[in-house]
Amino acid sequence: MIGKIKDVKFARFLGGFISEGNLADNGTIKITNQNLEFIDHIVKCATANFGTDIVTSKPPTLEHISDKSKFGYHKYLSNKLGKFLMSCIEIKPGRRVINDDPLPSFVLEWSKNKEDLINFKEWLKNYLQSRLSGDGWVHLEKKWVGLTKVKALRMDSYMEKKLLFLYSKGKRIKDYPKDFIEELKIESRRLRNFPKELIQLNEFLHEIFNINSAVRCVGIRTIYFDKKRKIFVISGIYHLLIFRKDLIKFKQEINFLELDVRNRERLDYVTR
Numbered sequence: 001m002i003g004k005i006k007d008v009k010f011a012r013f014l015g016g017f018i019s020e021g022n023l024a025d026n027g028t029i030k031i032t033n034q035n036l037e038f039i040d041h042i043v044k045c046a047t048a049n050f051g052t053d054i055v056t057s058k059p060p061t062l063e064h065i066s067d068k069s070k071f072g073y074h075k076y077l078s079n080k081l082g083k084f085l086m087s088c089i090e091i092k093p094g095r096r097v098i099n100d101d102p103l104p105s106f107v108l109e110w111s112k113n114k115e116d117l118i119n120f121k122e123w124l125k126n127y128l129q130s131r132l133s134g135d136g137w138v139h140l141e142k143k144w145v146g147l148t149k150v151k152a153l154r155m156d157s158y159m160e161k162k163l164l165f166l167y168s169k170g171k172r173i174k175d176y177p178k179d180f181i182e183e184l185k186i187e188s189r190r191l192r193n194f195p196k197e198l199i200q201l202n203e204f205l206h207e208i209f210n211i212n213s214a215v216r217c218v219g220i221r222t223i224y225f226d227k228k229r230k231i232f233v234i235s236g237i238y239h240l241l242i243f244r245k246d247l248i249k250f251k252q253e254i255n256f257l258e259l260d261v262r263n264r265e266r267l268d269y270v271t272r
Helices: 008-020 036-050 079-088 105-111 114-135 157-166 178-188 196-209 244-253 261-271
Strands: 021-023 029-033 061-063 072-077 136-139 144-152 213-226 231-242
Touching (some): 008 021, 008 036, 008 114, 021 079, 029 036, 029 079, 036 072, 036 079, 105 114, 114 144, 114 196, 136 261, 144 196, 144 244, 157 231, 178 213, 178 231, 196 231, 196 244, 231 244, 244 261
Antiparallel strands (some): 021 029, 029 072, 136 144, 213 231
């Protein structure tokens, strides 16, 4: 099993799943993306490691046809793989915005093995490529590469009471008092609220690839009440950013997936 999870194909699958996947309590996995080629690639990486019985022959299903902002395709994988992710890779089922999963512990342990750093670097490169092609982008004007992650904020009792007073279903961010949103932004910038995975990737980029990056909170995305868990969820938007001076090194050392033509072309443009 160690050989499977240390395979670069598993790194690509895992990065794609963390970006675009959903894991149900029963282990069922759904991969959603607008790019059919991306879905096909992630599924092939999974079947290369775990066999073709983890996926059906049914083609990806089209969803949100009438809403261009949500338009995409989804593909289901069996709960056999999902249960493996839960039991062996420590991935929690349910909403990832609430879970805030760090990198799996095997990744952190592997990184400490100085005699196997070449293989670890290649694995991490493939994980990052998949993550970036799922949730990453290239800013043409500011000339940086970013990876986006949304995470629920941890609130103290004071903020919870204040939200309870202000909240109403369907209320948009702009409908809340400005001073309250500013308080949330301050809270979102506290280190305890930064996504664990982005903090770890930031460290690995520096230690393994000698690429400097930064994790920043760029705003509050949503406020809603989660009926299933009976909690308020305030989600912050976080970016892991690689800036202009390190983009050539990023392009040489990591880059996006080969199939991600759009981001690769944009990266070529900002590094020419």
